Amino acid sequence: MKEFFPQVREILYEGPKTDNPFAFRFYNPDEVIGGKKMREHLRFAMSYWHTFCGEGVDMFGAGTLDKSFGGKNPMEIARNRAHAAFELLDKLGLDYYCFHDRDIAPEAQTLRETNARLDEMTALLTQLNREHGKKVLWGTANCFYNPRYAAGAGTSPSAEVFAFAAAQIKKAIEITTALGGSGYVFWGGREGYDTLLNTDMALEQENMARLLRMEAEYARSIGFKGDFYIEPKPKEPTKHQYDFDAATVIGFLKKFGLDDIFKLNIEANHATLAQHTFQHELCVARINGAFGSIDANQGDPLLGWDTDQFPTNAYDAALCMLEVLRAGGFVNGGLNFDAKLRRASCDMDDLFHAYIAGMDTFALGLRIALRIVADGRLDAFVAQRYSSWKTGIGEQIISGRAGIAELERFALEKGDVMPSSGRQEYLENLINGILFTE
Ligand code: XUL
Ligand code: CO
Numbered sequence: 228m229k230e231f232f233p234q235v236r237e238i239l240y241e242g243p244k245t246d247n248p249f250a251f252r253f254y255n256p257d258e259v260i261g262g263k264k265m266r267e268h269l270r271f272a273m274s275y276w277h278t279f280c281g282e283g284v285d286m287f288g289a290g291t292l293d294k295s296f297g298g299k300n301p302m303e304i305a306r307n308r309a310h311a312a313f314e315l316l317d318k319l320g321l322d323y324y325c326f327h328d329r330d331i332a333p334e335a336q337t338l339r340e341t342n343a344r345l346d347e348m349t350a351l352l353t354q355l356n357r358e359h360g361k362k363v364l365w366g367t368a369n370c371f372y373n374p375r376y377a378a379g380a381g382t383s384p385s386a387e388v389f390a391f392a393a394a395q396i397k398k399a400i401e402i403t404t405a406l407g408g409s410g411y412v413f414w415g416g417r418e419g420y421d422t423l424l425n426t427d428m429a430l431e432q433e434n435m436a437r438l439l440r441m442e443a444e445y446a447r448s449i450g451f452k453g454d455f456y457i458e459p460k461p462k463e464p465t466k467h468q469y470d471f472d473a474a475t476v477i478g479f480l481k482k483f484g485l486d487d488i489f490k491l492n493i494e495a496n497h498a499t500l501a502q503h504t505f506q507h508e509l510c511v512a513r514i515n516g517a518f519g520s521i522d523a524n525q526g527d528p529l530l531g532w533d534t535d536q537f538p539t540n541a542y543d544a545a546l547c548m549l550e551v552l553r554a555g556g557f558v559n560g561g562l563n564f565d566a567k568l569r570r571a572s573c574d575m576d577d578l579f580h581a582y583i584a585g586m587d588t589f590a591l592g593l594r595i596a597l598r599i600v601a602d603g604r605l606d607a608f609v610a611q612r613y614s615s616w617k618t619g620i621g622e623q624i625i626s627g628r629a630g631i632a633e634l635e636r637f638a639l640e641k642g643d644v645m646p647s648s649g650r651q652e653y654l655e656n657l658i659n660g661i662l663f664t665e
Pocket of ligand 2 (some may be wrong): 354458
């Protein structure tokens with residue numbers, strides 16, 4: 228097979244002091260830290276769409292990076308992309324990838340023809356998975372690009388569009404199952420509304436729940452053993468997405484009795500679009516038993532849209548990995564780089580620089596998070612801050628022995644009260660001390 232990236236050799240760990248730009252400084256895949264190999268902690272995945280389909284198009288200009296890989300027609304391009312993808316996975320030492328149905332095979336004139344293309348590409352990917360020892364972290368269906376989904380897929384006002392989406396997702400679940408995927412994602416890019424003047428919100432949300440239940444039941448019936456994830460996002464492309472943020476999705480899942488079936492795939496740039504921190508969204512997922520997987524990227528604080536940049540902010544990555552450790556680590560999920568090159572990064576080499584940067588950032592994040600845990604001062608501070616719940620009136624409230632009358636008696640006797648200092652500045656400096664000390 229032709230080599231698509233002949234200028235790049237296998238990327239290896241060379242340590243923080245290396246001056247080789249094509250080496251890892253912090254990601255040492257087989258190094259055991261915190262009881263596991265780094266590759267098992269991090270479970271890095273490549274996003275097929277950004278890496279092998281996105282060409283750097285924006286609202287104002289054409290692509291800056293050709294991703295046809297020498298293909299002359301849509302299916303030849305699709306096959307070449309698959310071979311190029313496995314070369315990149317091998318060279319970066321990535322174990323997993325994630326894909327939309329339309330990333331691996333372009334849509335044809337009819338659903339039947341499109342499905343036949345998917346079957347052909349699934350056979351090729353099955354062979355490549357086996358030959359290269361790679362796995363699918365999750366698959367998904369692109370129910371947002373085609374004009375038929377302009378008003379939504381599972382929440383379309385048209386029952387016919389709903390049926391088409393259901394059929395498309397059924398097929399995407401079949402190929403994800405055939406490829407041994409350990410997860411299946413639902414991201415509702417157009418599952419929302421642009422104006423309430425034309426929208427029956429109650430019916431749309433009930434229909435979304437119907438679709439999710441049907442698809443999950445079907446997946447189990449054909450032997451899919453992985454996780455189902457919903458990926459929250461507040462807006463873009465719709466003005467208001469129904470899967471706004473982790474808390475909204477959890478409320479929706481509970482309302483429709485779907486909370487035992489679905490977990491969450493938390494994306495950093497979606498968190499910040501919802502005016503939350505990445506850490507907040509992960510914490511909400513974790514405390515509700517819904518933590519599943521992560522789309523690792525970052526937004527630009529000065530731009531108000533989903534820029535999907537490769538993550539390079541080590542501070543955020545550390546706080547993210549702290550949440551992952553607190554959640555007990557990944558089971559079927561992992562860190563998928565739902566991230567793309569910015570348009571002016573227009574060399575194939577930039578793809579490698581971007582992945583190296585993202586992987587090193589999260590490796591650094593993991594190392595720092597383990598140091599924060601081992602240091603113990605942060606956890607001890609939080610335990611101390613809540614210590615009034617362990618004894619006295621706190622213990623009586625939690626055990627149910629103090630009701631409203633006892634609380635009134637306590638307050639009347641005690642006089643005025645104050646919480647202890649939250650010491651945010653001290654804690655931020657404590658984290659800096661851990662971050663910037665060997
Ligand atoms: C879009 C987004 C998607 C999902 C999968 O913002 O994050 O790529 O991850 O459909
Ligand atoms: Co995503």
